[in-house]
Amino acid sequence: MPKCPNCGRETERTKDLACQWCGYPLITRDYHWGAIIYLLAITGAETTTVFFTPLWGIISHIIILVALILHSALTSEHRYQQLVLSLSLVPLVRIMSLSMPLSGIPQIWWYPIIYAPLLVAAVVVIRLTGYRARDVGLTFKLLPLQLAIALTGFLFGVAEYFILAPEAMVTAFTWQQIWLPALLLLVCTGFTEEFIFRGVLQRSAVEVFKGWGIVYVSLLFAILHMGFLSWIDVAFVFVVALFFSWVVKRTGSLLGVTLSHGITNITLYLVFPFFL
Numbered sequence: 001m002p003k004c005p006n007c008g009r010e011t012e013r014t015k016d017l018a019c020q021w022c023g024y025p026l027i028t029r030d031y032h033w034g035a036i037i038y039l040l041a042i043t044g045a046e047t048t049t050v051f052f053t054p055l056w057g058i059i060s061h062i063i064i065l066v067a068l069i070l071h072s073a074l075t076s077e078h079r080y081q082q083l084v085l086s087l088s089l090v091p092l093v094r095i096m097s098l099s100m101p102l103s104g105i106p107q108i109w110w111y112p113i114i115y116a117p118l119l120v121a122a123v124v125v126i127r128l129t130g131y132r133a134r135d136v137g138l139t140f141k142l143l144p145l146q147l148a149i150a151l152t153g154f155l156f157g158v159a160e161y162f163i164l165a166p167e168a169m170v171t172a173f174t175w176q177q178i179w180l181p182a183l184l185l186l187v188c189t190g191f192t193e194e195f196i197f198r199g200v201l202q203r204s205a206v207e208v209f210k211g212w213g214i215v216y217v218s219l220l221f222a223i224l225h226m227g228f229l230s231w232i233d234v235a236f237v238f239v240v241a242l243f244f245s246w247v248v249k250r251t252g253s254l255l256g257v258t259l260s261h262g263i264t265n266i267t268l269y270l271v272f273p274f275f276l
Contacts, residue, residue: 031080031208038068038087039216043223049094050226058098061091082129083204089196090220092121108169108181111188119192122200129204136199137254149247149256153263156240160264161272163233168273182266190262191254197221197241198248198257206249214245240264 007022041064049057068088075081096114105113126136133139140146170177197217205213218241225237244257 031077031083034071034080035083035087035205035208035216038064038084039219042090042220045091046094046223046226049098050229054098058095061094065091065095079204079207082131083208085125085128086201086204089118089122089125089201090224093118093196093224108184111184115188115192118196122192122196125200129200131200131203134252136195136203137248137252138195138199139253140255141253142251143255145251146253146256146259149251150259150263152243153260154267156260156264157267158272158276160233160236161268161276163230163236164228164268166269166273169269173271173274178270181270185265185269186259186262189265190258190260193221194244194248194254194258194261198244199254202245202248214242214249218242218245 009022042061045057045060045064048060065088068084068091072081072084072088075084096118100110100114102110102113169181197220201220202213202217205216207213209216218238221241222234222238225234228234244261247257248254
């Protein structure tokens with residue numbers, strides 16, 4: 001029998017991949033490879049969506065989503081099942097963003113239309129995995145530090161503006177035009193994306209990959225930004241995602257990164273286009 005790296009005793013893995021003596025998680029390499037294969041499949045689906053045919057990209061994501069759901073139902077290893085269930089949210093992000101009938105709807109309203117179902121799906125995944133609110137970062141610990149982390153959003157926003165230089169989402173920099181889009185960006189892209197990636201998905205990925213889990217989640221997050229057609233932006237998003245993941249892992253809270261993410265997009269799409 002193998003020895004547990006934590007307590008040093010010879011042990012058999014329990015059904016939830018833990019040491020029978022101390023409960024230390026013991027994940028086999030087979031499950032690591034399974035998760036990596038899903039990462040590669042999602043990358044292939046995104047590549048198809050962005051550089052070839054969006055229709056085939058959506059079909060690819062649907063196939064991955066079905067495979068993940070079936071896989072989660074068939075596997076008996078609890079921690080790996082949690083990761084597979086959490087991964088199902090990733091292809092769902094792209095399916096929702098490409099399949100919604102958004103033609104003729106102002107762009108700012110795309111966000112609640114797309115992200116509301118995603119938020120519901122994330123809550124369902126939490127219920128199925130058995131995570132509690134504090135397990136996925138829904139806490140207000142270290143409030144002064146979280147507010148300081150939020151300020152990094154201004155730095156990230158100006159850096160990404162110089163990479164992408166997008167057009168403004170509004171026609172004028174006035175309070176009347178900005179407050180509602182800013183609120184929607186904060187709630188939809190700030191909270192919902194962080195809740196999915198740094199909350200639900202990171203929790204399950206760290207259980208399987210340990211410290212490498214934050215790299216795994218950051219890669220997935222960066223891959224979904226291929227649609228901007230800038231490899232510099234993909235690399236930038238990966239670095240920012242690593243920072244966000246590290247912050248959540250150290251503080252146990254999504255608050256700071258949620259505010260930073262929201263401020264990044266607010267400044268990127270509503271502020272800097274008028275001043276830079």
